[in-house]
Amino acid sequence: MDTILVVDDDLGIQKQLKWSFTSYQVVFADDRASAIAQLRRHEPKVVTLDLGLPPDPANASEGLKTLQEILALAPQTKVIVVTGNNDRVNALKAIELGAYDFYQKPIDSDTIKLLVQRAFNLANLEQENRILARTKPGMGSVIGNSEAILAVTRRAEKIAGTDISTLLLGESGTGKEVFARSIHEHSPRKDRPFVAINCASIPENLLESELFGYEKGAFTGANKTTIGKIETAQGGTLFLDEIGDMPIGLQAKMLRFLQERVIERVGGRTEIPVDIRVICATHRDLQSMVAEETFREDLYYRIGEIPINIPPLRDRDEDIILIARNYLNQYREDFKAKAKSFSDGAIQAMLAYPWPGNIRELQNKLKSAVIMAEGSVVQAEDLGLESYENTRAPESLNLREVREQAESRAIRRAFQTAEKNMSKTAELLGVTRPTLYSLIDKYQLEDVKTGA
């Protein structure tokens, strides 16, 4: 719930405003010092400020000073000044100083409610823009502000300038291709081609010729010499998605290409040198596949000089709503729809739902919600998530529980940031490994225990 600070020394007005602002958490202050203390404590996005404050209630000087202090401390705050009847001079002075709007007494509940609601809408929009702007300079199209995704982005940025083979690991729809493209776009090869191929979507017998190309007459139907994806990517980046699905027979040929940087077309005898960067991705557990001998160990080490783990959406609470808002805006424009925002229930449901299909699933649900929504507010049922509304336990106020929840969350985040490495996780958290293990047991973090 958003917080609003009401600065007014008149108890009657405080009460009236409390009843008007039922959809916000209302906190009060009655002079400059308490206003600043409340501002620091609650960081409200919106403040209503009576300009006639003690010790000089007949004059606006103390109110204007308070306004200046608020804006110096938190310039993004939307301050609505409340002035005496006909005090336009001070109202305009306040606007000049940076107040968002003014309102003349006597207070009419409906009007001030509307004014406050508009101020919140603007504050929220600006906050979103700030977050987007902060996120954008990094990996361009990668939207996210969670610690986990920022850590992944930093890692990707570092390797972008090199030719190191990168293995992107993560569930389906987490953004592996988005990262692969970003790495390419931030690399010296950015003006050369980025060629993507999904090893799982091409029948086994066609994959080899698709990748390596073929000479005329190499097989029935090979009417003319055709270059493959690897040659198409010359000078640029080749993205091999679902590398775990590459048939074992073809893996040997792949390894040779990666080691010697030459290829031979199917049916060809000439070695063709290639200069490309290779980025691979998979949602499979390649290490287990190596153990089961369905994936070559030497190829595994060759493609994964630096692995990058992209965390699933359910571990990135902060990103869910950010990404959802971003796509809501995009789809509203694409479909000329009305939907502008999410109801509280929809937000709760999105946070509670486990998103097995990750961002791709979020996109699909949003697309149909934007089309289906009756009004401007998307509800949980528009997203098909009505059963997830109210399923998230309300935030506890019990200190012990709060501490436990915060510690569990920090452990999960550190675990993802450390790419599931226990020693690194302990290091990030500033505890020893035995302490980390006992916390994992204490909070029953089965997902961390099993490395999920």
Ligand SMILES: Nc1ncnc2c1ncn2[C@@H]1O[C@H](COP(=O)(O)OP(=O)(O)OP(=O)(O)O)[C@@H](O)[C@H]1O
């Ligand atoms: N951080 C992000 N911000 C916004 N959109 C994203 C982000 N990551 C991914 N997407 C979008 O989500 C969709 C799925 O992403 P992508 O295809 O990169 O996932 P993937 O992990 O490669 O999936 P798969 O393994 O199924 O191929 C794409 O439409 C992409 O644009």
